[in-house]
Amino acid sequence: MGRLRRALASDHVAGWAFIGPAVLLIGVFGILPIVWGLVLSFQKSDLIDPNTPFVGLTNYRALAHDHVLRIAAGHTLVYTGVFVPVSVIGALFVAVALNRKIHLIRFYRTAVFVPVVASTIATSIMFLWLFDAQYGLANWLLGKIGVGPFGFFDSPRGALYAIIAMTVWGWVGFDVIIYLAALQGIPHELVEAAEIDGASRWSIFRSITVPLLGPATLLLVVWSSINALQLFDEVYFVTHGGPPPYNTAVVVWWLFSLAFRLGAAGYAAAIAYVLFLAILVLTMVQFWVGNKVVHYSS
């Protein structure tokens, strides 16, 4: 009895009681799927048939011959290659523009952030209207200056870029908030010292502001890349991977289709694992390169 009481009173019990819920959540929704996914990637499964035989590396070998996967991977790379720089650099300029004492500044800052908290469905519906090939506001405005009309989401070559525009709009607010916080951390004296040293505004931005925002930039590049490589929602809601056959197909959209429509969950799990490893490697490379370039003020 005494021993039990002492055990209950110890720091271990209290510690586990505190982290218990988090451990449970991460275990059930984080670790378990990772392990199950790995197991699944070595099986043949359609998620319905309880009989899921192990097939060794068959699923992984099949990756090499998947024509759609190759297209989807290409789109994913193009998307990431455009989305990441556009959203991060765009956010940098917006944040610098919003980092001053002007009238209604709080309103502008809030306005920039609203798309981030808006649901993807709402954003998708809005952009479907905005980018409608016939009745959309975008084409109407472009018509005024004598260009267009464009098909946007209906256009085989343009649809991916319409998705990029939409996701940049939806995400840039997040990056802006991070940059605004980082800008607050740059001592005003440095800007003043540079002014006295004869630096122009542009030169101060380039030589002082941008380098000192390095840690924030690295964080945003890594974070946006991770997100961009997993693009799915917008493609699923707006273009369904189309226009047909696969003009906006991306990797996660394709593995989703395989797992839940085409009955190839084991193969989809193999794709998911390769994507996971690719993201891991890219993130590590980004941090490795980034930490050589970025200055951290300790």
Next chain:
Amino acid sequence: MAQVVLDHVTKVFDDQVMAVDDLTLTVGDGEFIILVGPSGCGKTTALRMLAGLEKVTSGRIAIDGRVINDVSPRDRDIAMVFQNYALYPHMTVFRNLAFGLRQRKVPSREIDRRVHEVSEILGLDELLKRRPAQLSGGQRQRVAMGRALVREPKAFLLDEPLSNLDAKLRVQMRAELKRLHQRLGVTTIYVTHDQVEAMTLGDRIAVLSGGKLQQLGPPQDVYDHPVNVFVAGFIGSPPMNLLRANAVNGRITAGDLQLDIPGLADGDVVVGVRPEMLRPAGDGLPAVPFTVDVVEPLGDEIVVHGTVAGRLAGSGADDQIPATGSGAELATVTARFDPQLRPTVGDRIPLRIRPEAVHVFDARTGEAIR
């Protein structure tokens, strides 16, 4: 190098805080001038207006006869050393020094030459590849100086540049600053709240209080002839002893101290005596009894705090500790004695005060009468 003129310069923040009040000052070409005063008296604001970081509310600032009120900082050709140095943390020492020259499109060979010249003067050669975070406080201070020097500007502005250094380094850098100025002769405007720096460094010092210029002159003149109670209490360490007194028929009475000043109008006055002017009296001379409270041996002299009969007068320059005593009014005064004297706590020492050593101020206006 240049002449810098402040002409009735005033700065009001947010329509209410009068930070600098009608400051007029001419800094001669190559002069080393000190703006000194307690915290909050407007020193930094005055300097920032000179640099162009703060707009003047009224008045004119001119360099070499050209009014620069509306000239941006980058076009003023003035260099400033910030209190916290404001070194660019992501740049090496070399790049910190070269930054201003790069901005001005100086050819890179010339940049190299000047950076190396300045780093030799300041002993920074070994540090050129380091970042500010890898430097000691004193080294950072030198880099900040170097960044200003290397530009060969029209004038130097320094805002309490030594206040972040430890005492020993501060004394060392003080001498070095003086040497540097003697060598280069750049017009320098130096802000400090430390009256020792003010006394030792400046060709002239400008004492500020509440945004207003109190007195301007060579340090020794200001020390010997303070124009008002504030300056008397601020310049000098330990500060001047100030006592309330009364003048009747040309005779001043402050406790046990009596002093004849023919022609002095009747009324309340403040008398001031510097600590070094208080000496133990020889036999038979008129003296003021002084009771020793605290003895601070400094080696070459002994600072003695004690009490005399009388009432303290505030100068507004610092907080004075009222004497703790019962009944009779006592005032704490400070004296500087010869170390041979070896006073001990509780001693009663008769002090001799030479009449010529006594400053007299009007108690109401604070202005010096004599």
